[in-house]
Structures are given as C-alpha cells and as structure tokens.
Amino acid sequence: MALKLADVKTDLHNDWCPGCGDFGIEASVQMALTEIPVDINRVVIFSGIGCHGKIVHWTNTFGIHTLHGRLMPFAQGAKLANPDLEVIAIGGDGDGYGIGAGHFMHAGRRNIDMTYIVHDNQVYGLTKGQASPTQGLGEKTKSLPEPNINSAVNPIMLALASGYTFISRSYAFDSRHLKETIKRAIAHRGLALVDVLQPCPTYNDINTKDWYGGEDRRDEKNRPIPRCYDIEKTTGFDPTITPEMSIEEVEKKTLKVIELSKEWGDKIPIGVFYQNERVSTYEDRIADRISTYKQAYPAKQTLAGKDARPTVDLEYLSKELLIS
C-alpha cells in the first residue's frame, strides 16, 4: 500500500518561522519516505538540537530528538544494534559541524549504512542567530553584533577527509532535487551525507532564498540566475567510484570533488559529489568477526528462556577461568 504524504506527517503545529528553509527539507524528506521501498515501521529518524531538530515531531515515523551535537552516535548505536532499521539522521550545521564535529568525522571512519542530512543555514537558529561553522569569515548576518571572526569549514571536504562514501549537497527549496538526492542517499550502501543549503530568513540575511535564487543578478531577459547548479546535469560529472576503477582514476575523481567543494558564491554546485562503492560497511566488518551478526543482531537475540534463565552457557564460558 503506497504511502501518502499525509501518512508521514503528524498533526502537530509546526513552529518554524514563516519562510524557513526547514519547511522545504521537511517536505522533501517526507516525500522521499513515501517513495522509498522500505517498510515505514522500520524507519527511524534521529535529529539534533536546533530548529531543525523539531523535524522528527512533525514527521510520522519513529522519531528520536537527541542532544545537541550527539545525533550521530545515538543514530549509529541504534543502527548497529538493529541493522534492519532504516536510520536517517537529521542535524543542523551548528549541531553537526560545530559541537558535533568530532562525531561527524568519526562516523565517516565507520561507514555505517545510514543517511545523514544536515540543515546548513550558516547560523545557530534556535539560540538566536550566532554564526555557525559554515558562515564565512568577516560575514555579518543581521544577528551578529560584529563580523564573524572564524573561517568557514568546508563540509564536503571534511566528509571526504573523514571517509564518507556518499557526499552530496542540495538546496532546501529545490524539493525535487533534494528529494531525489535523499532517496539516492538512502539507497547508498554506507554512510551518506546530504548537506542541504537552507535559508534562515530570520537570522541569515546573506544567504537568503533570493540570494540562492540569484534575484540579485539577472540575465538579459531579467530572469534571476540561480546560484546553485546541478553538477551531474550541468557538467555530466559522474560521482561514482566503483570497485573496478584504477587508483589513478579514483585519485582524479577525488581531486575533482575537492575542486568542486571549493566553489561558492556565484556558482554553487549541488548534487552528488562522491559515491564510493569500494568501501565495506561497518556492518560487513562486524559480520567478519561475528558470523551471525546479520541474522542475530543484538536487538534480535533471545536473552532468557521462559523461566527467565539466561540463554548463555555459563559453564562453557567460564571454563577458561576454572582451575581444578
């Protein structure tokens, strides 16, 4: 039975600011949920703390609103304990690239099969507009008393350096592109990042919807020239790295990703930058050690019999320490 959008929405009042890019992300996530071939009962969304974090309350799946910056370990813990879950982590840029930067990086090293969507609005929304780690040095959004004193990080490059096997970017108000990107991220086997450019009309008056839309620059027919362009569509770039490719090819692609990741301002690449199919998932690596992992994963094991007695053979287990 196909799901409708209404099935994946709750009826709670949504309290994001009018015009917030979060609405676009919510819609795309929910649309994607209705289109992916996954039992909705197995879907769990985790979110961080920030405006973005409320998304789980508006979405009718299992929804775990975690702690500021700790989204990824929460989500990874659930996925490892029950690899049959479809785990989607949705975080903020302050949450994930700021206080959570360490977890962001180490998640890449694991490459657990899950999806990580980041609401990248260049500000700390919920605490009233401080600069987030993606805001550029010297920029001064209206909520800052003085220009931003820190340089911006490059999330795409960070993800690459950390080992993410799927790295993409989309734009909150390009719902089709975003939805498709999310679906591809979910379909990818391994850890998939979707960095979503998200206007925050309340605090970020630099990277606005108009700015992304290119309202400030017009072509000869006075049409706005949008800043985001789809790398795959526009340049024919193929982000896939297959097991068959030569090291040199891989290197070349990787450098291209870096090059693309540095574009910003007048031309902002969106789409999938990198999809590496050569790297094993953490689940596979566990299965190398624990042959029964995929069938009898932690959440699925029977701990006790009907008599409440443990199922573990203690006598056998203790042999090693028995002396007689």
Place this chain on the structure above:
Amino acid sequence: MALKLADVKTDLHNDWCPGCGDFGIEASVQMALTEIPVDINRVVIFSGIGCHGKIVHWTNTFGIHTLHGRLMPFAQGAKLANPDLEVIAIGGDGDGYGIGAGHFMHAGRRNIDMTYIVHDNQVYGLTKGQASPTQGLGEKTKSLPEPNINSAVNPIMLALASGYTFISRSYAFDSRHLKETIKRAIAHRGLALVDVLQPCPTYNDINTKDWYGGEDRRDEKNRPIPRCYDIEKTTGFDPTITPEMSIEEVEKKTLKVIELSKEWGDKIPIGVFYQNERVSTYEDRIADRISTYKQAYPAKQTLAGKDARPTVDLEYLSKELLIS
C-alpha cells in the same frame, strides 16, 4: 645568552619505553627551543593525555599537561589571554584526531598564531595499544585482538579542510628535519600543524622504525630505501601561498596538497605541505574589534588600584541602563 640543550631539559626520569619515537620528538622540540629567537620564559608547552603528554615534564619550560583531547582549547585560551606567550601544543593522535577531533577542526577556523605538534603513532599508547584514528582499516598491530575496524583519517586533508595555515609532516627519528620543521612552524604567523610520524615499538609493530627506514626493501647495494621523502627537497614543491597569488594558482597548489596527502605506504611525503600567508590571525581579528588588544591584552590589564577599587568606570558603563 644562547641556551644549551641541558637548559631546556628537566632532570626527571623519562619513562617512555626504550626505542620510543617520542624521544626523537622530545630532542627535536628541545633543540628547536635552543635555536628560536624567543625568550624561553615566554614559552609555554601544553600537552594532551597519552604517552606523548609527559613531554612537558621532561622539558624545562612552563609546562601544562592538560586533559585527554582538550589540549587545543587550553592552549588557545592561554594564547588569547596573553598573546605575548609563545605557545606550543603537543598532542597525540588519539588525543588530537580522536577524542579531540572537534577541537582540532575548530582551531583551524580560528588560526591563532601558535604551533601544534602531533605524535602520530597510530595507536593509543598509554592505554595499551588500541588503534588510533590514523591506523588503517584492516591493519592489525600486535596489541589488537582483531584487525582495525575503522578507516584511517587523513590529518593533512583534515587540517586543510579546517583552515590550518601551515601544514607539515615530519618523522620522529629524522631529528634535523623535524627540528627545522618545528622551527618553521613556530616562525609561521598563524596556526601551524606538525604531524610527526612516531614509531611505538611497544604496540605498533607495523609502522616501525625499520619500516619507516625501509629495512624491508633494499636497493641494489642492499641499502634500505627509506619510506619518507622530503617533498620540498625531492620535488622542489613550494608550499607557500602568498597574498599576491592568483586564485587559480592557489587552487592548483591546494589540489597538489591533497594529492600529496594521499600518498602513503611506499612513499610517504614529509616536509611542509602548505603555508598560507593570506589569512589573518585570530589575534588580528580581535584587534579589529578591540584596538588596544595587542598592548593591553587580558593578562596585562590592571584590574584594581592600590586601594583594591576596580579600575572600570562603572558610572559611565551603567549610563545606558540608568533612568532618571
């Protein structure tokens, strides 16, 4: 009066394992201290927790042995409060790229004028040999019960993505190279990373002194072929990015750095990868806001008069909130 090595050593018993690469790093740091044009009384070394962290106790400068992973914020705090100090942070790979990864990254965004040396031994030494974040996926050092389950991070690329303006690598047992690299790092205006490849003979039986030295591969004359090569000397690569360079040149250099950062195994580049002179330091940025910062920095301000009365003009300060 020129300092001698003995002046910068304490007479405490050094308890690193025999043959540990940490000895090489200690020697180079101390030699560098005798050769830099800085009053030794202004030098403060901060260290993390791990085998490496004990270095401050063997070194006769102000020495602050901090917390596991928190080295960088401690050190940055001191430097910002007293920019006249020469601050050197010395950490471990577990300390800095593991638990401290978030601080590692955000320090890059600030670019405070200080030096950060990392003992990169691919293991957690002091807790008995677990894999550190630089150990490769599937590698199995003798202290691991099973092959390493996480991918390695690439510190050079991480530093680049984070904004470090000086990025270098050296080798613990190449004392001349290491010493010179440290001196250049200290001389650099901005945040300088020195990633030091460090054999841990006790736990890391893969990346050993012999391995780095190339004892396992010999040229026709049966001389070992060392794995590390000096990028600048060997290839003539110039890591400097000057304010005058064109964007394209900068881009090209940056890509080269990435390329180099991916070499590992048979050829390991050492030397300075990147030295960016275009980026302002955090201290400069503060001075843009607080014009007196460089003369009257926090540690230097007079808080009270002889009568213990605060020096702040409270009446003036409170005007804004006074109503009459």
Place this chain on the structure above:
Amino acid sequence: MSLISSRTNNLSWMIGGAQGSGVDSSANVFSRACVLAGLWVYGTREYYSNIKGLHSYFEVRVSDKQIRSKIDEVDLLTTFDAETLIRHAEAVRPGGGIIYNPSLVRSDIRKVDTLEDNIVEKITGRLVGQGFTPNVTGLLDEAKRRDIQLFPVAYDQVISQTAQKIGETQLSKVSRIINVLAVSASMAVLGLDVNYVERAVEAIFGAKKKVIEMNVIGAELVYNAIKSIAHPPFSAKLAPVENTKPRMFVAGNQAVAFGKLVGGCRMQTYYPITPASDESEFLESHENFKLLDGYSHDGQGSIVVVQTEDEIAAITMAIGASLTGTRASTSTSGPGFSLMVEGMGWAGMNEVPVVITLYSRGGPSTGLPTRNEQGDLQFALHASHGEFPRIVLSSGDMEECFYDAIKIFNYAEKYQCPAIHMVDKALANSNMTILPLSAERALIDRGKLILDGSNPQDGGTPYKRFKFTEDGISPRAVLGLKGYRFWNTGDEHSEIGHIDEDPENRIKMMTKRMTKLETAAREIPDSEKFNFFPASKSSADVTIVSWGSSKGAILEGMELLRRDGIDAEFLQLRLMSPFPTDSVKKTLSKSKLIIDIEQNYSGQLASLIAEKTQIEIVNKILKFNGRPISRDEIYDSVRSTVKAPQENERLVLVHGA
C-alpha cells in the same frame, strides 16, 4: 481575601503575543514609561523554546516602592492577538481590565493552532460548563461576569490612520507599532500620561527617527481614542511620583555582566545556550569600556569574548586564560555545565581560579530550556569525579547578581579553585528597577597572586606552584613570569607540579587542596554566606529556608503573612560550598517550624542541610512547573503550612501559564 489594599501605583500588568512579534518591546516600553514616571517595576518573561510564532508573555508589576517579585493576579491584561486573551483572561482578577482587539471576537479557540490540545480542552470546557460559547466572545462574556472591564482597541484602524499621517502606503511597514499602541492603550486605561510612553519610545529606539515618529503618532491616537470614550474609572491607577534619584532598569544577566566587567573579568568564553548567552552577548557588545581616570594609560579596558565550538572548549579555554593571570569565566546552563565537569575537575586539581556562571533552567536534559528551575544545586556541588574544593555561590536578586559576580572572582583567586555562580532563569530574564550599583562595595582581592617577576626565585630554590602551606594556599605565579617556571598536570603531582604517585605525597596534596575549603569557610564572613531576615517579634512562628530567585517572593510574602499575624523569619542560603554548617545549625535548631522553599522537585537545599546539619526539614514548598514562584504562592502556601504542618508536608505550587 484580596492581598492588595490600594491599587494606585500598585498593580500588575500583562501583555502577550507571538514570539518575534515585538511583544518584548511592548513590555520594555511600558516598564520604562513607568520608571520615567518615578515608579518601580519588576517584570518577568515567559516564552517557549521557539523563535517565531509561539506564545510569549510579560508580567510587569508597578509600584511606588521597590518590588522584587511577581504576583498571581493581573490587574490589566493587554492583548492584541486572540491567543493572549484565551490563555490569560482567567488570570485577570475580578474588577480588573482587558484590552483587546474587537476584530478577533469571533476567533475559534480550537483554530488557534499554537494552543496545546489540553489547554484548548481546559478552556473550552470551562466556558461551555458556564454556558458560554467556546470562542473569544465567550471568554469576554465570562470576563464580564467576573466584573472585568473590557477595553476594545481597534488597532487596525489606528495603524492605517498612522500610516496615512506619515504618508506610508505599505501598511506592513507600520503594523509593528501595534506593540506601542498596546502600551499606550494601557496607559490611557491606567491614567498615566502618554508623554511617558513617548519618552520611553525615544529612549529605546534611539536614532531611528522614522520608527519613533510612527510610534508616537500611533500612541497618541490610541491614547486619545480611549480617553475620549467615557469609561467608569478603572480600579487600578498609575500616577507619576517625585523621584529624583536615578535608578537602573536591569535584567539579571546584565547585572552579572556588569559585575564581571567591574570585577576584572577580561576573558569570557561561551557556547550559545538559553538563558546564559544573553550575558555573553551583552559582554561582547561592551567589549571596549572606559577606565577611571588614572588607569586609562592603557587607553580603554577590554574583554575578549570567545564563542567556542562547545562547552568543553569554553571551560578549558577559560582555564587556559586563567593560567596567564587573567580573570576568566564562562557562562552556561545545565546541558553546557554537564559538559564542563571534566574541565572543572582539572581546574580543581591544578588550583586554577576559573569562574562558571551557571544559569539554571528546567531540567533534566534539554528539559524546559526557556523556563525556570533550581534543579542543579546538588549537581553543582558534586560535579566531576573525585574530590576537590570548589566555591558555589547563589544569587537571590539583581544586586546580588552584580556583587556576587565580583565576589566570585575574589573567592576563585583567593582559594585558587573553580567557583560557580548560580543564577536562576527567573533572575536572568527578569527586569527590575534598582538603585544604581556602586563600585564602592566592590573591592578586588586577588589572593596570593604573584604578578611581578622582578624578584625571581630562580637562583635559590625553585618555585613551587603547589607549595604546602598552613592554609592550603600556595603563592600563585602565572605563565610567562620569569623566575617562576612551573608545571601543571591533571595527575596527582609534587609541589613543583610534576606527576607524583607516591602515597605520602598524595595524602599531603589531597589534604592541602581540601584544606583550602576550610580556610575559605573560616575567612568568608557570615554576611557573605547567608542572609538572615529576622521576624518582627523575638521568636518567629516559622523559619523559611530558601535560596536563589525565590528571595523576592519570600520577602514580600512575609509582609503579607505578618498582616495575618504569621511572623516568619527567613534564612536565605547563599554560599553552598563551603557550607556555613554551624550558623545554619544554630539558626535552625531554635526554629518552631521550618519550611524549605525551593523551585525543584526534591528539595535539594533541604538535602544539603540534612547532610551538613542533620536537621531534617519535613515541610517543603516546591515548585517545578517551570514558572517562577510568586509572592502570593508564598503567602498561601506558608499560611497553609503554618496552620496545618502535618497535613501539608509537601506542597507543590502550580501557578503560571
């Protein structure tokens, strides 16, 4: 019984509206207008953890004497949206007034989607139960039945008139004046000249000429409109009083910020968090400040404010700064403090004076981020593994926020340890009029700090950062000071500061550190440890024990109780560590009846008192619904307890919306 005799210059006003719609500036304009008229105000703010759209409201009490608490009843509720009316109409006392927008009278309560389901049910149930329609009209009918005077204000009309007057065609550019219109309407009802509103508007909007102009025009239109209709005289009034002394209008977080600047804090680190970051942002916008003549050879004074990547960095960076001799602090609330405890332990071990301002809010976890609670006392006392001395000081009002922010640095430096300054959200986000703060009382004591390296110990014995001394305190040098080289480590260490695992040294070093707490307990005068407010008779009927922001409500509640013949004394605990055990024991052992009043679930101060003095406080009045305690709640609950202590061992207060 009504708690108030006269309602002239003695009333409570409330305004509400969606977050982000400017309702905070309404409250600000109203309060300032009152203060300009020589009156005193106390204003509290309630808001959701939300940026735009959810309901927020302000209660402002006004009086001709200084006031320090909120009360339960509202004299005049000023609204311009339906939600405020719906949520708060019930809070208006019989005989009070409601200002409302007549165009909203048909609003369906069920359709206001920012209202929680249970609130909708409660209110519609109440209305239907009384035979009213479940909409705004019904609410107004209910109000009328309760003798509440209704004041319709046609905001939309005034806005378009104003637009016309200033020649603005885009109404949306003028609509923001609705906040000032609401205030002006209130003043018309309360009888305070519109001129005060205009002066307040000018003071607040400063250089924004156009904004001032439209607000002033609108204010006058509304004011005259209301005045022109004949109302029966309203039961509460404001009238200017002669008050030549200047006063400050200040929020708790600003008082702390001022205290820090005066107290010599020169580096503040923070990671954004409600309700702590207001203070850091205030500091940042005052990073350059004037010094007294005679000290301005360095030019100005300044404070470096650093937004860090997380709270772990915030505390450790502040510690790093402190090692250079800088007075450094960080401000946070519960979740951030939870991340600071490891760093704090390091400061404890290395005897580093670092100040943590801990703004407490509703917990546990993310909890109620914008609501009040005093749930962190025991955590502050025991945070971090192992044992080390710490100072924990709690402020009970704005003046204490200021002076304590200075004292806490003195304690931190004198006893060379982490020092926690506890401030509740109910203080941080409240505004009140106080007499100007004075730097006379604010002396700076840096303890055994060695700042001068001209007399180095290099030649002789090496400098011992952790020298064993009688009082546990060692002379403290700073990084970079010639002749005073030292080492720090989180490991147990020798006097020099190197790692030392010797069991004998361990005992001495632990004892040295812990001795500092005894030294502090001995040296800090009782007057800084607690406040004792005696009963009017020689023997009190009841002893109230409390801490933090409850202070104001308790003091004012006590006055009311006295009228009823209940004579209370009040022990306000301020220094929680080291705890003034003997004094508390002495005070409490003489009590007839003790009541512990706290804004948390379990009575954490009572636990502390039991631990230290072995006195069990059986009667507790607790509030943990996230809303600050009011004077009236104190009055009611203490009264009930005194009347029947056995039946009322644990009273849970529920007031607040």
Place this chain on the structure above:
Amino acid sequence: MSLISSRTNNLSWMIGGAQGSGVDSSANVFSRACVLAGLWVYGTREYYSNIKGLHSYFEVRVSDKQIRSKIDEVDLLTTFDAETLIRHAEAVRPGGGIIYNPSLVRSDIRKVDTLEDNIVEKITGRLVGQGFTPNVTGLLDEAKRRDIQLFPVAYDQVISQTAQKIGETQLSKVSRIINVLAVSASMAVLGLDVNYVERAVEAIFGAKKKVIEMNVIGAELVYNAIKSIAHPPFSAKLAPVENTKPRMFVAGNQAVAFGKLVGGCRMQTYYPITPASDESEFLESHENFKLLDGYSHDGQGSIVVVQTEDEIAAITMAIGASLTGTRASTSTSGPGFSLMVEGMGWAGMNEVPVVITLYSRGGPSTGLPTRNEQGDLQFALHASHGEFPRIVLSSGDMEECFYDAIKIFNYAEKYQCPAIHMVDKALANSNMTILPLSAERALIDRGKLILDGSNPQDGGTPYKRFKFTEDGISPRAVLGLKGYRFWNTGDEHSEIGHIDEDPENRIKMMTKRMTKLETAAREIPDSEKFNFFPASKSSADVTIVSWGSSKGAILEGMELLRRDGIDAEFLQLRLMSPFPTDSVKKTLSKSKLIIDIEQNYSGQLASLIAEKTQIEIVNKILKFNGRPISRDEIYDSVRSTVKAPQENERLVLVHGA
C-alpha cells in the same frame, strides 16, 4: 602483636619488577600454582601510569580457606631487580624472607632513577640512621638485623644454564624466564612442589611449547639449587590440600564481563581508559559465545563491542542501542564518566535503560589513573543537571561484581532509567579464587518491555511511550516495532513523546518519572540493597558502615577484632540510589558506636547517610593514598577507634607503597 597464628598455608607473598618485564606473569604463575595445589589466593596489583620501566608489584595472599583482602605484612618478598628490594624490604615482617639477585648487592639506591627523590631520601636516611650503608647491601644488613632470612638466587647463571640446555645461544631470548625462576625459587623456599609451578606454566603459556620448555627447565634448576643448600626451615609454608571442587580464578573486571554476557548485554561501547577498558577488551575477545542447548537456533550468541571516538559517543551510542530493545552498556572510569553525564540525563528524561559500569580510580581529574579510590559516589548520585531517577549499585567483591552486572540490567529495564554499577579499581584489578559462578541465581527480568508487535495498538488509541501510570512505569516498546510508533526528546514531553511546555503536564511528567524511584525502593528487596553482617553477641560493640572493595578487608578485620574481644557488626551499603533509608536508620539508631570506613577523603557515604537518615557518623576511617585498604589496617584502626573514639574521630590510613 602478630596477627597470624599459623603460617602454613596462610601467608603473603610479594613480587615486583619493572612494568613490561613480565612481573604480572610471575604473579599469575605463582597464584595458579597455589590454586592447583588446592589453596585459595587473593592477589592485588600496583602499577604506575606507565607502559614500560616504572615499578609494579603484586601481593598474593595464600590460604587454605577463601580469603578476600590484602594484609600489611609480607612473609616472602621475591625480587630480581634492585628496585623491588629497595622499595619493599621494609614491608617484610621480622622472621620473613627475601629472595634477591646477589649480583645487585652493590646497587646504589641513588642511582635507581625510577625511584622518586623523596623515596630515595627516606630509605637512605633510614639506613644511614641505623648505621648501614645506603645501598642494597645495607638494606640486606638491615633485613638480617630484623631476622629476615635471605635467599640469594643467581638468576643469570640459571638463565645461561637453561639456554645451554635448550641450545639457545642468544641469552636475551631466554632471559624472560626470570619471572618463572623467581616463582620457582619462592616455592622452593615455601616448600611447595615445583610440579605445581610447571603445571601453572603450561596452563598459562598454552601452545607455546618452546616457552614452556625453557621455563620448566629453569624452574627446576632454581628449585633444586635452593633445595640443595641447607637453610634453617622457613617460617612460612605452603602444602597442597585436597580440594576436588573446581574453583575460578578471576579478576573483578572479568567477573563483570561474565555478568554482562550472562545478563544479556549485547552491545558494549567504550573509549579506552584505565582501569575500565580491560573489561571491554575481555568482552571483545569473547564476542562470540555458546548458548545453552535449546537456544542455539540462532547459532551462537554474540555481543557487539564498539570502541567509540570518546565517552560522549560511548554513552549516547549505548542509549541508541538500548532504544532498539538491546541490553546495552558502557564502561568507564572517572574522567570518562564526567563526559557521560549529559547523555545520561537524556536517558533519564527519556526513560531509557542504559547501564554504565563505573570503575573508580584515584581522582580528581586524571588523578592517579592506576590507583584505587572511592571518590565518585556523590558524583554518581548527582551527575547531570536537573532531576531524574537513577539506580546506583555498588559491588564489594568478585561475586557481587558478577551478579550485580546482571541485576543492574534488570533494574535498568524494570525502572527504565540509567543504572550505574560501581566497581573500584581494587576489585577490577585484583584476582581471587572463588567458587564457580552460577547462572541459577541469575534471572532476567525485562520489566514492562513490549517486544512483540503482533498486537499493535495502531487502530485504537495511539501508543503512549510515557503513559501516566500508578507506579510511574510505562509499557516500553522498541524502535521498529510495528504499531508502537513513538517519539523521544530531551525536552519535557507529552505522553506520546512530543515536546510539551505546559506547566500541568510538566508536574505530572516529573512526578511520573520520580515516582519510579519510589517504586524501585519499594520493590527491590533489602537483601539486594545492603548486606548486614551481625556481631556474634546480640549487641555489637561497634557498627562498621562501608561500601565497595573495603568489604573483604572489613570482614577479615572483624575476625581479628573478635579475638581481641571487640565484637563488630558491619553494614555494607550496596544500593545507593534509591537509598534504603528506613533500614539504615533502624540499624544505625541502635548502634553504640558507628564507624564509617571509606576509601576517599571526605567520607562520601557518611554524607549520604547523614542526608538520608540525619544520623551523623562522627568516627571515620579514611584512606585516599591510592592503595587499597588492608585487613590489618581495619583491625588496627577500628581497634584504636573503639578504644578512644573521641581521640580518633578521623583516622587516615597510610599503608601501601
């Protein structure tokens, strides 16, 4: 007075050496040899926070009855380096023995650079004061004067003989056998057949034929060499006893790991830290395990052990796992726990059963990472901001480590909250013989867990994860269970789990959560809350109150005290939260004299008891030098206290090197 009557099968043996030199395998071989001979052992380990080179030593007590503590005196000190001799000669009782390497007699104490300056001073001072030379010879002379029997063992010679016998020319390949030589020499002195040493060597080195061979050859050479020289009979002896029942030789951290596996823990997260990571590594090396017949349809059982990037990730990952219905835990010690408190608060708020095994070591901060302390009790009780229920259970011996590791999961799941299992380093790193652990007593109770989604609530009312109930506990579904969709948030929430700031809901939800603690207090039987060891007479002379690893020393100390006519009773507190207030009050209110015994500075349990029961325990015996408490210290200090309680209100124990 000597505390020991017979020294046959009742003695204390010590061995030391540089970290990394294999001294731990000496102790292991010695202990196993004893156990193989039917004896019981209790072994403790002291080591620096260092990998190689600094001194470490083991004390092994051996007896023909089960023993549970260490004592102060050493009967036989076995050394092969100078440092061990220098550090520990003094600990050998008059009449005891020392095995030493005669080639080291000229070693200069001042030249042993791993000795701390103050230790060098102390020892040379002692020697010179008595007229001995300040070197090893002097030490041996001093020992002789104290009637200590000296046994020179020419290790180097034996090593080269062994090398010759096995045809190895590189001496360095054989030199490691020195550890077994030392044990063998010890057995020769103590009179236990070398055959037990050989069997122990075989058991430990398993398949390494060559290693076994050289060790056995060397062992026999040394054994015979010592036997061949005529000594006066040594004052302590070992002799095999008949003991057919199998016993386990286990360390505390292994007992915990076994408990976790049996108790159903299927995911463990950790970040390396001393002394906690031993447990995780043990689990990792047992990640696949056998199930009982009848449950092996899934094949084997398994546990996923994840090394995380830090402790914040460790706790939050474990919580994530727990949400799926997996029994999940994390293990750490002080510094790591300090980083976990925010995550723990989230689990408290969302009623997630997560288990934290907290190994306590010397604090504060990095402290004494490899040494013992009980400094984290109050922190464990109050960690994290705000208020939520938690279970805190403390183990006192190996058996408790095992059974508690099971129980703690039952508590966590029944009361749906974080549960902390406290284990001291003195248990974690000690080894002892115990009777085999039994799975009979280890039942699993998962509380109100809904694992079966076959009866979904979808159609009717939606599932309420936080449904209000009488006992505060709501039926708990897991992620992925059809028909039981739910939400979690660290914010205060509705029964469904959505953010809810309503003040009424807040009161109900806080009360619901906190009610669980009362439910737990009611349901958990006294037998799981504390152990009470009565006096032999009806009324005890003294009541000892303590917790954790002090248990063994106290129980054995009590036996000695009884011989002196001091009849003690002992209340061992186990469940710290919820605290068994009434029972403790009842027990203590009848006491003549109470002594609190703890291994921390301030007497944290005494504070807890004062807080809960208002009983002040004036007399305290405290130890915080990083070394575990011994039976003899208990005996001495309790005796002094009983004799003169007023003069001995605070006794600080100092034993240990």
